[in-house]
Amino acid sequence: MSKSDFGLIGLAVMGQNLVLNVESRGFRVSVYNRTGSVTEAFLADGAKGRNIEGHADLKAFVESLATPRKIQIMVKAGGAVDAVIEQLLPLIDQGDLIIDGGNSLFTDTQRRSEYLEEKGILFIGAGVSGGEEGALKGPAIMPGGPMDSWKIIEPIFTAISAKVNGEACCRHMGAGGAGHYVKMIHNGIEYGDMQLICEAYNLFKAAGFTAEEQAAIFDEWNRGDLESYLIQITSKIFTIIDEETGEPIVERIMDRAGQKGTGRWTVLSATEMGSVISTINAAVEARILSSWKEDRVEAAPHLQGPTAFQSGLSKEELKQKVHDALFASKIISYAQGMNMLRAASEQYGWGLNMGDIASVWRGGCIIRAQFLNRIKEAYEGNPELKNLMLDDYFKGILNASQANWREVVALAVTNGIPVPAFSASLAYYDSYREERLPANLLQAQRDYFGAHTYERIDKPVGEFFHTEWPEVIE
Ligand code: NBP
Numbered sequence: 001m002s003k004s005d006f007g008l009i010g011l012a013v014m015g016q017n018l019v020l021n022v023e024s025r026g027f028r029v030s031v032y033n034r035t036g037s038v039t040e041a042f043l044a045d046g047a048k049g050r051n052i053e054g055h056a057d058l059k060a061f062v063e064s065l066a067t068p069r070k071i072q073i074m075v076k077a078g079g080a081v082d083a084v085i086e087q088l089l090p091l092i093d094q095g096d097l098i099i100d101g102g103n104s105l106f107t108d109t110q111r112r113s114e115y116l117e118e119k120g121i122l123f124i125g126a127g128v129s130g131g132e133e134g135a136l137k138g139p140a141i142m143p144g145g146p147m148d149s150w151k152i153i154e155p156i157f158t159a160i161s162a163k164v165n166g167e168a169c170c171r172h173m174g175a176g177g178a179g180h181y182v183k184m185i186h187n188g189i190e191y192g193d194m195q196l197i198c199e200a201y202n203l204f205k206a207a208g209f210t211a212e213e214q215a216a217i218f219d220e221w222n223r224g225d226l227e228s229y230l231i232q233i234t235s236k237i238f239t240i241i242d243e244e245t246g247e248p249i250v251e252r253i254m255d256r257a258g259q260k261g262t263g264r265w266t267v268l269s270a271t272e273m274g275s276v277i278s279t280i281n282a283a284v285e286a287r288i289l290s291s292w293k294e295d296r297v298e299a300a301p302h303l304q305g306p307t308a309f310q311s312g313l314s315k316e317e318l319k320q321k322v323h324d325a326l327f328a329s330k331i332i333s334y335a336q337g338m339n340m341l342r343a344a345s346e347q348y349g350w351g352l353n354m355g356d357i358a359s360v361w362r363g364g365c366i367i368r369a370q371f372l373n374r375i376k377e378a379y380e381g382n383p384e385l386k387n388l389m390l391d392d393y394f395k396g397i398l399n400a401s402q403a404n405w406r407e408v409v410a411l412a413v414t415n416g417i418p419v420p421a422f423s424a425s426l427a428y429y430d431s432y433r434e435e436r437l438p439a440n441l442l443q444a445q446r447d448y449f450g451a452h453t454y455e456r457i458d459k460p461v462g463e464f465f466h467t468e469w470p471e472v473i474e
Contacts, residue, residue, distance in 0.1 A: 015074035017135035094120035106177030127183020129365035140365035144179025162364025174350030188266030195283035211248035228369030305416030329425035
């Protein structure tokens, strides 16, 4: 029997669907899963009649693969990946390629890259986005690792990835952990996008829009400049009615959000690098606050706020203003994410290409959106673009939207409706365009209590001064 072109370990939902996708592109695939019954069930069901062979024994699995072997690990991120690598090492040869396609922390990927390089094993850490459906029909793939390793898997990854205008949503991102880093930022941006949509929904709900009206608004937005997968599914969510109560299902769902950790990793990495991702940060914190359900229920009768929603706006006017606030905030979120990628690229020497990243995110993944074409164009037109906000297209939108954006944030604040991501985005915009921030006073305070010194606006940069501040008498 001919050897397989590709092997995959880890037959949970993502692994199974990726296998079916690879096979559907004309490749022969071997599979292995720690729990053998899972492999058997897959062979008897989804893989039945397809060019897929399953193995209960890891050695037999490895031997079934054509060399250089291409083995993708699709198991739970963390220790399980290391465990599988250790099991593979005695069985594979130098020059074989291991790909970790799970949501691994990029520092783990960097470590594994170095470890495997020492042993002569090729390694790619690939972020895969698009959930189960993407895995089956065409995900966005963000591979990182040495170029020679990438070349080995490029034909298969290019074949299975999503396509936009005939272009594969899969490009080599950079060395080491670059691919998993880009995937982590993708997930952070996904958090931001989702939270911004939720804030729009919350305002509409307070203003008395029905679920049906919201379905129509998001559907309309999905046919305009906000066109995206997340806006599309949001529109559909509002159309689903709970059979038991006859209410829209969204109103029966518990308001306690979960998270698996990639948003938190993004925030931690930003803090370490001195990047500002306030929109994503607000989104991560909003999920945490949502999880404090019992505390919120207990506090609600004790802490006062405005009672009836008042705006003085027609529904049509409010719709337009919220649209502008959402679009402007979304631009800020992407501007922050792209700047963080640039900072990481410099820090780790990855040479990330912003245009390529925007291009890969256009299809297959959760944040796929029409406006990623504009981001791609912005960075292709000016690879040194300092901040996405300064690109002509985005600058035009921000300038045209800022008045409505402010009105929406003010309206939310006046009515006691939390809009942490809208307002964090606006504060970033206003801080970035401010020539003089109040950090002069901050420097004075630091010099006061810690003699940290300060620079002066009327003296050369890099010259430091200290004032003998008056003693504080307690
Ligand atoms: P899970 O993350 O739920 O992992 C389950 C798989 O890991 C099973 O095949 C399981 O084998 C295997 N496994 C575990 Br758990 N511990 C193992 C160990 N010590 N040795 C060998 N195998 C082990 O699966 P998933 O949801 O398909 O996701 C796979 C990867 O893709 C994860 O890193 C995930 O974060 C990432 N991802 C998921 C999605 C998504 O939408 N679900 C999207 C994008 C990326 P068993 O059957 O023997 O328990």
